[in-house]
Amino acid sequence: MTQSGDNHTNRRRFMQTAGAATLFGAMAANRVHGEDKDIGTVQLALVGCGGRGGGAAVDALSVSNAPTRIVAMADVFEHRVEQSYSALKNHFAATPTKVAVSRDHQYVGFDAYRKAMDVLNPGDIVILATPLAFRWVMYEYAIEKGLNVFMEKPVIADGPSAKRMLELAKKADEKNLKCGVGLMVRHCRGRQELHERIQNGEIGDIITMRAYRMHGPVATCFSERKPEGKPEVMWQIERFHSFIWASGGLFSDFYVHQIDETSWMKNSWPVKAQALGGRHFRGDYVDQNFDAYAVEYTYKDGSKLFFDGRTMLGCHNDMSSTVHGSKGSAIVSTSGHTPGRVRIFSGQTQNRREVVWAYPQPEKNPYQLEWDDLVDAVINDKPYNEVPRGVEASLATSMGRMAAHTGQEITFEQMLNCPHEFAPNVAKLTADGPAPVMPDEDGKYPWPMPGVTRETEYPV
Numbered sequence: 001m002t003q004s005g006d007n008h009t010n011r012r013r014f015m016q017t018a019g020a021a022t023l024f025g026a027m028a029a030n031r032v033h034g035e036d037k038d039i040g041t042v043q044l045a046l047v048g049c050g051g052r053g054g055g056a057a058v059d060a061l062s063v064s065n066a067p068t069r070i071v072a073m074a075d076v077f078e079h080r081v082e083q084s085y086s087a088l089k090n091h092f093a094a095t096p097t098k099v100a101v102s103r104d105h106q107y108v109g110f111d112a113y114r115k116a117m118d119v120l121n122p123g124d125i126v127i128l129a130t131p132l133a134f135r136w137v138m139y140e141y142a143i144e145k146g147l148n149v150f151m152e153k154p155v156i157a158d159g160p161s162a163k164r165m166l167e168l169a170k171k172a173d174e175k176n177l178k179c180g181v182g183l184m185v186r187h188c189r190g191r192q193e194l195h196e197r198i199q200n201g202e203i204g205d206i207i208t209m210r211a212y213r214m215h216g217p218v219a220t221c222f223s224e225r226k227p228e229g230k231p232e233v234m235w236q237i238e239r240f241h242s243f244i245w246a247s248g249g250l251f252s253d254f255y256v257h258q259i260d261e262t263s264w265m266k267n268s269w270p271v272k273a274q275a276l277g278g279r280h281f282r283g284d285y286v287d288q289n290f291d292a293y294a295v296e297y298t299y300k301d302g303s304k305l306f307f308d309g310r311t312m313l314g315c316h317n318d319m320s321s322t323v324h325g326s327k328g329s330a331i332v333s334t335s336g337h338t339p340g341r342v343r344i345f346s347g348q349t350q351n352r353r354e355v356v357w358a359y360p361q362p363e364k365n366p367y368q369l370e371w372d373d374l375v376d377a378v379i380n381d382k383p384y385n386e387v388p389r390g391v392e393a394s395l396a397t398s399m400g401r402m403a404a405h406t407g408q409e410i411t412f413e414q415m416l417n418c419p420h421e422f423a424p425n426v427a428k429l430t431a432d433g434p435a436p437v438m439p440d441e442d443g444k445y446p447w448p449m450p451g452v453t454r455e456t457e458y459p460v
Contacts, residue, residue, distance in 0.1 A: 011089060035247050041338030043124040044376075045072040045116040049084035052152055053129030056182075057084070058091055059367060060096045060127065060150075065375035069098050071104040072119040074112035075430070076237060081106050109373040110430055113138050122146030131240040132157055132246050132394075133423045133436075136164045139387075142170050148378065150180040153435040154256045154394035155387065157248030160421040162391050169387040176381075178362075180374045181390030185261045185337060187370035190359035194330060197357065198265050202326030202344055206266050208248050210250035211258035214310040217291070218250045221311075223284040225443035232435040244401075244457060245422035245436040245443070249289045251401040252394065255309050259297070259400065261332050262305050265323050270305060271298035271397050272411045279447065280312065287443040288437075288458060297402035307400065324348055327460040328356070340362040405457040407450030420456045 046057045061068050070088065076078050076214045087099055092098045107115040113134075117126050128138050128151040142149045149172070156162045172179050185191055186187040198206070220241040226232065230282065238247035240253075247253045263269055277290040291312050306400035321332035329348050336342040345354040399415040402408075410415040423429070423436040437458075439445050453459050 002131070013099060031246070041067045041069050043120055044068055044070040045120050045124070045126045046070060046072070046084070046324065047074045047126060048063060048111045048131075048152075049073055049075040049077075050129065052088055053127060054084045055367075056129055056152070057088055057152065057158075060125070061088075061092060061373055062368075063371050063375055065372060065379060066294035069100050070334065071100050073101050074107040074116035076108065076112065076234065078108045081108060083172075083207075083413070089418070093333070112140060116375070117141060117145050117147060120145065120147055123148065125150065126411045131237060132252075133161075133246050133426050135427065136161055136168060137427045139165065139172075143168060143175065143177060146175060146177070148178045148408050150281055151390070153182045153390060154397060155181060155247055155390045156394045157244060157252050158420060159395075159399055159416050159418040160424075162395055162416055165391050166388060169385055169391070172384055176251075178374060178384040179387045181383070181386040182370070182372045183257065183260050183390060183393060184258060184366040184385070185333070186341070187373050188263060188338070188340055188363065189343045189369065190340050190363050191264075191332065191366075193359060194332065194344070197267055197344060198323065198325070198330060199267065200217040201254050201329065202357070203323065203325030203330055205303075206323055206325050208324045209262040209266065209303075209305040209322065210324075211262050211305065211307045212242065212309075213255055213258055214308065214316065214318045216313050216317075217253070217311045219368070221250065221285060221287040221289055221459050223286065225286065226439070231317065231431045231433065232438065233412050233429060233433045234431055236435055236437070237321040242289065244288050245426075248394070248398060249402065250311060250402070251293060252290070252397050253455035255293075255400075256397040257337060258319075258333070259305070259307060261396045262321050262323065263393070263396060265330070265332055266299060266303070266305075268299050269392055269412060271300050272398070272409055273400045273403040274295050274409045275400055275404035277448075277450070286439065288445055288447045290404065290448065293400070293404050295404060297400060299397070322350070325336040328354075337393065338366055385400055402457055405448035405450060406454050408454055420460070 026057060044054050044060050057070055073081050073085060092093040105119055125148045126142050132154055137149055143375045146245040156165055212404050218241045222239055222242060226235045236243050236246060241250050273295055275295040279290055293309040295307045319336050320334055323330045325330060328344060328346050329350055330344045331342055342359045343355050344357040347354045395415050399410050399412055403410040404417060437445050448458050
């Protein structure tokens with residue numbers, strides 16, 4: 001399953017190079033399909049060969065903590081496997097042994113993830129970079145195989161999947177498997193110091209937070225109709241940002257970062273959300289997204305996070321996060337994910353004269369740092385499972401999305417316990433379908449109608 005990721009240059013790119021430390025030494029003696037492994041080498045499999053998965057593989061193969069080698073790749077699209085393999089070979093032309101994916105270890109199809117994981121030994125790493133609908137299915141198999149996992153965010157889009165993932169995380173802990181989730185800002189050293197300073201009271205009590213992600217249309221949202229003869233399921237996976245079942249829509253896939261990083265500064269998840277949103281100059285667009293969202297998140301103490309998202313041409317662009325406290329304020333993200341250029345101000349206007357602390361520049365890339373931390377946990381056998389936190393961040397994000405799509409106030413508990421499962425048969429999905437959603441006679445898919453469809457995010 002391909003997940004190409006967003007268009008931001010610094011998209012999540014790092015692969016967990018981890019195996020349980022108790023298995024690390026044993027891996028050296030193992031063989032893979034009759035082929036000797038290098039001493040201490042951590043083998044990798046990439047499941048989901050789009051841009052995001054390919055970037056993760058590059059970073060996985062670039063870590064200095066342990067030698068890594070990719071030995072298997074999988075996707076539902078053959079051209080994705082071929083393109084990603086070729087790009088990796090070219091990138092590592094100077095160290096060709098890092099990319100050791102023979103032709104018979106390049107798998108295509110809905111069962112390809114199993115075949116790729118079967119190439120690995122217990123304690124090796126699988127990168128899950130597919131659309132999120134498939135996350136729990138593949139995570140379950142990885143745990144069964146005794147594999148460490150790096151999975152892309154977001155990890156869920158609905159309540160039933162959230163509950164499954166939380167249970168699977170417990171099983172992973174029982175087997176001492178290390179699991180990373182691609183919310184890389186949490187690994188930024190500047191944001192970590194900012195978080196510590198905020199918790200120490202340097203800006204007082206947090207009262208209000210603001211976050212923005214406003215830019216042009218998302219690449220895989222589309223106006224064209226499905227070509228004659230192309231399977232509906234494959235069409236939708238290829239354009240996963242357009243479908244809530246596959247990605248949580250652009251809201252979940254793009255906005256989870258800002259919602260997560262501000263909630264981290266607050267040290268709390270919001271308890272409820274109310275929101276606005278709508279489709280404006282959509283023309284013939286047939287996807288399920290709104291092109292403008294405005295969410296008011298409320299935390300237990302009454303403080304607020306105001307989040308604005310927009311994907312429209314010709315409008316003001318902004319991608320930043322800000323925290324306001326009773327004694328000052330702080331910038332969490334200045335413009336994009338990296339560099340954060342975090343700063344603390346004595347006042348609320350955040351002009352240069354008010355700066356009282358700023359993290360030194362240049363910063364290390366958080367996409368790399370998240371993998372440094374993960375590898376450290378593996379090598380030194382530290383507890384490491386980011387899945388529960390990834391589920392919570394995904395739930396908080398989904399809560400705002402559902403509030404906008406239904407026009408109702410939605411609580412965290414309501415989102416967790418909402419029975420609407422977007423892709424209930426995803427474990428048995430094939431190219432022939434049936435697809436989780438279907439178009440009408442005009443080729444348009446069911447989109448949210450706030451105040452009309454109130455119990456689910458779109459007509460079912």
